[in-house]
Amino acid sequence: MTPVRGRDDHGFTPHSRVREVADLLPDGRLTEVPGAPHTLNHSSPVEMARITRELLTRRSESVSARAPEERTDR
Numbered sequence: 001m002t003p004v005r006g007r008d009d010h011g012f013t014p015h016s017r018v019r020e021v022a023d024l025l026p027d028g029r030l031t032e033v034p035g036a037p038h039t040l041n042h043s044s045p046v047e048m049a050r051i052t053r054e055l056l057t058r059r060s061e062s063v064s065a066r067a068p069e070e071r072t073d074r
Contacts, residue, residue: 001022001025001026001027001028002022002028002029002030002031002051002055003018003021003022003025003028003029003030003031004031004032004033004040004048004051005018005030005031005032005033005038005040006032006033006035006036006037006038006039006040006043006044007032007033007034007035007036008035008036008037009036009037009038011038012038013038015032018030031051033047033048033051
């Protein structure tokens with residue numbers, strides 16, 4: 001999972017809280033978008049789509065690399 005926040009989100013989602021969430025997740029990675037506020041899907045839709053594609057690609061590659069008996073995507 002990848003928590004994503006705008007680096008200029010100064011009121012809604014503090015960096016420290018998002019970092020804490022990322023650290024609690026297996027393979028959690030905090031991603032911050034420079035110059036973006038809270039609502040990334042509206043203010044930075046292209047960047048949000050890129051981040052989402054990367055996440056889905058990593059997930060797909062991870063599932064594909066597992067032995068068939070380990071997969072949960074069936």
